[in-house]
Amino acid sequence: MVLDKRLGLSETRDLLELASAYIDSIKLTFGTSALYPKAVLREKIKLIRSYGVDVYPGGTLFEIALWQDRLEPFFQCAAELGFTGIEISDGTLTISPKDRRRAIQRAKAHGFKVVTEVGKKIGPPLPVLRMQQMIADDLEAGADKVIIEGRESGKGVGIFDENGNIKTAEMEALVHDLPDFERVLVWEAPLKNQQVSLIKRFGPNVNLGNIAPEEVLALAALRCGLRGDTFGFCLEEQAAVSCRVSGEGGE
Amino acid sequence: MVLDKRLGLSETRDLLELASAYIDSIKLTFGTSALYPKAVLREKIKLIRSYGVDVYPGGTLFEIALWQDRLEPFFQCAAELGFTGIEISDGTLTISPKDRRRAIQRAKAHGFKVVTEVGKKIGPPLPVLRMQQMIADDLEAGADKVIIEGRESGKGVGIFDENGNIKTAEMEALVHDLPDFERVLVWEAPLKNQQVSLIKRFGPNVNLGNIAPEEVLALAALRCGLRGDTFGFCLEEQAAVSCRVSGEGGE
Amino acid sequence: MVLDKRLGLSETRDLLELASAYIDSIKLTFGTSALYPKAVLREKIKLIRSYGVDVYPGGTLFEIALWQDRLEPFFQCAAELGFTGIEISDGTLTISPKDRRRAIQRAKAHGFKVVTEVGKKIGPPLPVLRMQQMIADDLEAGADKVIIEGRESGKGVGIFDENGNIKTAEMEALVHDLPDFERVLVWEAPLKNQQVSLIKRFGPNVNLGNIAPEEVLALAALRCGLRGDTFGFCLEEQAAVSCRVSGEGGE
Known part of the structure; x- marks a missing residue:
């Protein structure tokens, strides 16, 4: 999941032409989509x-x-503009479990893929038990995926300490009893050391979010061992890539 | 005011198409404009x-x-290339008040909008009293706006300490006796915490400078409460945006 | 040498149109070139x-x-794709001097410009004596240039300490007995303070590498004194630039 706070139409085209194979979704982050000229927004969504x-x-x-x-x-407007997904979060507001559940269901009824976000943007981090409960509730209400909040900075939020290092116990607790966690969880992980740790823990296909557009290819290289930090980690991927790199010289 | 050290023609077009409503001016920073191929520079200025x-x-x-x-x-060349403004600064040189005043007047005589800059790039920060005097002198000499130096880094310069935090007393002193300061002052504030503080102190329309191109939309979102850090701060702006976001679904 | 981990076709065109005069080479860094769609890669290489x-x-x-x-x-595929150079490194692997020498010679035999890299990406930095020996061996084997490893971060690697400051003794030792070092050495130096120090030590034309695309013009400004940090340092360059800036108003 790419965090997009700024891409114009040419830049969006460049990114997709180069790296769409490595992107599941693009989030027009914060409230930025409200600030686009409407025609540009429509064209960008269509392009994506x-x-x-x-x-x-x-x-x-x-x-x-x-x-x-x-x-x-809001849902009607988003649908009419062409958005395919909705993020349900409470990063800033306090939302009751009932309202959250209802929002998920209404978004699903509009046909959106629904990703929920767990974690506060400001103030003390949520206790792990609370996060576990929210994840279970969201999935039960119909959410397609649950994002673990990491903000744009990746520091002092969710499973990250003030220096951006992973709090391992918290991370492990989140996946401990969660069936199919590889598919349903998305870890916001804007910093390289976070990406490396999550790839080493959960494998090369782990869902990562809040990836800056300029880091998409670099992250793809990390995933398949094409960068010093994970070299030799993902043998199968390397074999696959090797065919693409070295084996098509005569095409 | 956007600090542009690198935008090519497509990127410039992308930025303007997406976010020109939130930009007053673009500074081709340092001496970079001397390094452009002349034809590219002319086309870029025309585009802006x-x-x-x-x-x-x-x-x-x-x-x-x-x-x-x-x-x-220099003024003739800048005018011929199509620049609409000139920045008068002494970030590196020492310039006498008389020469500074004369430079402002000559730039105005060429028809430029004149922005002056107060603050040194290197060495100890200027005392507040000195800055106050320079601001008053520059405006009296005909400057349209005065920029408070923040460099590209936003640290250890002007009203910012070594960590990029605002020195509140200095900031307040600068505006204390200055009529119409909201209009004439531009705060260079490249870091998010600085932008948040200045928006909270001076309101959503405060003039900010040295904004990286990739931060223009994110800053616009901050200004109107469309981001966690300022959510709920600017109610009127939110109402306005709300109309644009949610109310035009049927257009 | 520009470190490119992400440029799409429009962005590549923008960079070259604006700043190709200041670029010797572009490195499609890590293994990213294996991840491009083949057609995009071919077109990008052709464009560069x-x-x-x-x-x-x-x-x-x-x-x-x-x-x-x-x-x-690998060499055949790189040649067929149009790459003009090959980097021979051992940032992650351990490679015997014999294998390294042989790789250099084989790359040369394919017609590539060969740049080798000295320095480890992970673990303790190489002793200076070892680096000196490797540089001498690589050049003797036919390498065109030798890059001193700085990674993308510029910290805790090669001649840089954990804070990204230059370890002067190490740097001086590397050039001490090396004939023609200005031409053959390339210093990876992603951070501004490193660029400033190397320009002040070795002059405005020092070979620098791992320059982010968005810093190319800013670095060119540093080199010729068109930025506060090096203002007045490179008088001749300034004179040259002055002609371009101020003297062509009537063209």
Whole structure:
């Protein structure tokens, strides 16, 4: 999942042309999608979808819509613009479990892929038990994936300490009793050391989020051992890549 | 005010197409504009102006021209290239008040918008009293705006300490006796915490400078409460945005 | 030498159109070139070459090919794709002096410009005496240039300490007995303070590497004194630039 706070149309095209194979979804982060000229936004969403990549607005926009009691017009507007997904978060607001569950269900009813986010942007981190409960509740309510909040900075939030290092016990607790966690969890991990640790722990296909557009290829290289930090880690991927690199000289 | 040290023509077009509504001016920073192929520079300036955005070369180029006693050819060349503004600074050189005043007046006589910069790039920060005096002198000499130096780093310069935090007393002293300071002052504030503090102190329309191109939309989101850090801060702006986000689904 | 981990076709064109005069070579870093769609890679290489700039894959890709005993297909594939250079490194693997020498010679036999890299990506830094020996051996084996490893971070590697400051004694030792070191050595120096120090020590034309694409013009400004940090340092360059800036107003 790419965190996009700035890509214009040419830059979006460049990114997709080069690296769409390594991207599941693009988040137009914060409330930025509200600030685009409408025609540019429509064209950008269309472009992203043409590469088979999902696109959704930042959770902040959902929180504002909820806070203003305008959830239905928000979903309608997002659908009409072409967004394929919705992020349900409570990074800033406090939302009751009932309202959260209802928001997930309403977004699903509109046909969106629904990703929820667990973790607060400000204040003390959530206790692990609370995060476990939220993940279970969200999935039970119909969420397709659950994102573990990492912010754009990757520091002092969720499973990351103030220096951006992973708090291993917290991370392990989150996956301990969760069936199919490889598929449903997305770890926001903007920093390289976080990406390396998560790849080494959960394998090369671990879902990572808040990846800066300029890091997409570098992360793909990390995943398949094409970078010093993970060299030799993912033998099978290397074999596959090797064929692509060295074996097509005569094509 | 965007600090541009690198945008090519497509990237410039992308930025303007997406976010020109949130940009007053673009500074081709340092002496970079001297390093462009001339045809590319002309086309870029024309493009920026076509969006109603001001464009001016970095203050370093002015200082070099003054140092070489070639101010008049510098102004002529800048005008001929299409620059709409000039930055008068003494970040590196020592310039007498008389020369500074004269430079402002000559730039105005060429028809430029004139922004002056107060603060040294190297060495101990200027005392506040000195900065106050310079601001008053520059405005009296005809400057349109005065920039408070923050460098590209935002650390250990002007109103920022070594960690990039705002020195509140210095900041307050600068605006204390200055009529119309909201309009005439521009705060160079490249870091997010600085932007948040200045928005909270001076309101969502505070003039900010040295904004990286990739941060323009993110800053616009901060200004109008569409990001966790300022959520709920700017109610009126949110209401306005809400209309744009949620209310036009049927257009 | 630009470290490119992400440029799409429009961005590559933008960079070259704006700044090709200041670029000797572009490295498609790590193993990223193995991850491009083949057609995009071919077009990008062609574009880079059309500006007279060298282009080569990251050393990690060479190391993987060597490790898989597929060096010949790797060189053939790189040549067929249009790469003009090859980087021979042992940042991650341990390679015997004999294998290293042989790899250099084989790459030369394929017609590539050969740059070797000295320094480990992980673990304790190499002793200076070892680096000196490797540099001498590589040049003797036919290498065109030798890169001193600095990684993308510029910290805790080669001649840089954990904070990214230059270890002066090590740096001086490397050039002490090396004839023509200005031409053959390339210093990877991603951070500004490193660039400033190396320019001040070795002059404005010092070979620098691992320059981020967005820093190319800013570095060119540093080199010729068009930025506060080196203002007044390079008088001749300033004079030259002055002609371009101020003297062509009437063209």
